[in-house]
Amino acid sequence: MCGLVAIVFMSHISFGQAKVNESLETAFIYVDAVKGSDSNSGTKTNPLKTIGAAASIAVTNNQNRIGSRITINPGTYRESVTLNSSSKDTSLPITFEAATNGTVIVSGGTLYTGWAHYSANQSIYTNGWLNDWGTCPTISICPFQQDIMQRQEMVAVNNNVLTQVLSLAQMKQGTFYVDERGAQIYVWPATGTNMSTATVEVASSSIIFKINGKSNSVVRGLTFQYANSCRNLGAVYVTGSSTNILFDSD
Numbered sequence: 328m329c330g331l332v333a334i335v336f337m338s339h340i341s342f343g344q345a346k347v348n349e350s351l352e353t354a355f356i357y358v359d360a361v362k363g364s365d366s367n368s369g370t371k372t373n374p375l376k377t378i379g380a381a382a383s384i385a386v387t388n389n390q391n392r393i394g395s396r397i398t399i400n401p402g403t404y405r406e407s408v409t410l411n412s413s414s415k416d417t418s419l420p421i422t423f424e425a426a427t428n429g430t431v432i433v434s435g436g437t438l439y440t441g442w443a444h445y446s447a448n449q450s451i452y453t454n455g456w457l458n459d460w461g462t463c464p465t466i467s468i469c470p471f472q473q474d475i476m477q478r479q480e481m482v483a484v485n486n487n488v489l490t491q492v493l494s495l496a497q498m499k500q501g502t503f504y505v506d507e508r509g510a511q512i513y514v515w516p517a518t519g520t521n522m523s524t525a526t527v528e529v530a531s532s533s534i535i536f537k538i539n540g541k542s543n544s545v546v547r548g549l550t551f552q553y554a555n556s557c558r559n560l561g562a563v564y565v566t567g568s569s570t571n572i573l574f575d576s577d
Contacts, residue, residue: 345573347545352394356381360402374400378408378423378433385421386410394419399549401430405437407532412540412567421541425548427577435535435562436483436528436553441557445513451498452522456505456512458531463557479555480505481530484516530555533562540567547575 356369365378375381378399387393390413391406408420425431445451462477475493480502482489490505495513503514512529516522533556540542554562565572 333379345545345571347422347437347543347571347573348392349394349396349420349422349545351420352396354385354388354395355394356384356395356397356574357400358397358404359400360404361400364401377406378404379406382404382408382410382421382423382470386413389417389419389421390415392417394421396422396424398424398426399431400426403432403434403541405434405465407435407535407537409534409537410539410541410544416541418543420543420545422545422547423549424545428548431549433535433549433551434553435530435532435551435555437531439512439527439529441550442514442522442527445506448498448515450500450518451513451515453511453513456507456510458505458557461507463559476558478505479530479557481531481553481555482512482514483528483553484514484520484522487517489514489516528553533557533560534564535562537564537566538569538572539564540569542570542572544569544571545575547573 357374358370358378358381359374363374365376365380367373367375369375369381371382381397385397388395390435409451429485442452442454447451460479463479475491478491480491489501489520490500492502495504498513498515500515500517504510516525530553531555535554536553549563556562
């Protein structure tokens with residue numbers, strides 16, 4: 328597979344519409360990235376802060392034969408969520424649902440602050456770089472792959488994804504460069520960008536959402552972005568013996 332991939336299905340696939348009986352969901356869990364706390368009970372008035380915390384409660388409910396609906400309020404959730412199979416699992420459903428479609432962002436990005444002007448070009452900003460991801464493995468079935476295709480870094484400034492280059496000399500507006508040996512990252516944002524207040528995200532998680540061996544799950548109205556997975560892999564995985572999984576945008 329040589330193209331870009333968003334969702335990877337590694338479980339048995341049957342063609343047809345998933346049919347999850349959401350009427351069996353009798354536990355309602357609420358999440359709010361701004362007002363919530365993972366020490367809260369998860370009610371509408373006392374929401375949790377992370378989707379992962381809500382998922383843990385929903386899994387426990389499932390094992391006690393209770394179906395759960397997780398309602399997620401608008402916001403950006405910088406986390407990686409995984410549902411793993413267990414011998415205690417039951418057939419009761421779990422739904423992850425945006426309170427308002429399209430307003431919930433699950434991001435694999437890490438916020439970077441403290442940018443400084445690059446001395447040789449004041450349009451370029453620099454920051455420390457402690458990652459050492461190297462290059463992705465070559466895909467044997469694909470034609471010749473240039474070095475840039477093997478990189479997995481991604482940078483977004485105020486939700487504008489920059490284009491990666493492989494040297495400082497190649498930089499121009501709208502690009503970024505990672506110097507692993509020098510432990511520095513360089514970005515050239517749009518003219519007028521205030522880097523002291525800009526939201527700069529560096530993709531840091533290869534898998535943002537994973538359902539492993541679970542069944543009867545719904546993911547509705549969520550947006551996944553900024554995974555640093557290799558281009559033939561995905562940000563969202565359905566693996567193991569997972570069955571009857573519905574991804575819904577409505």
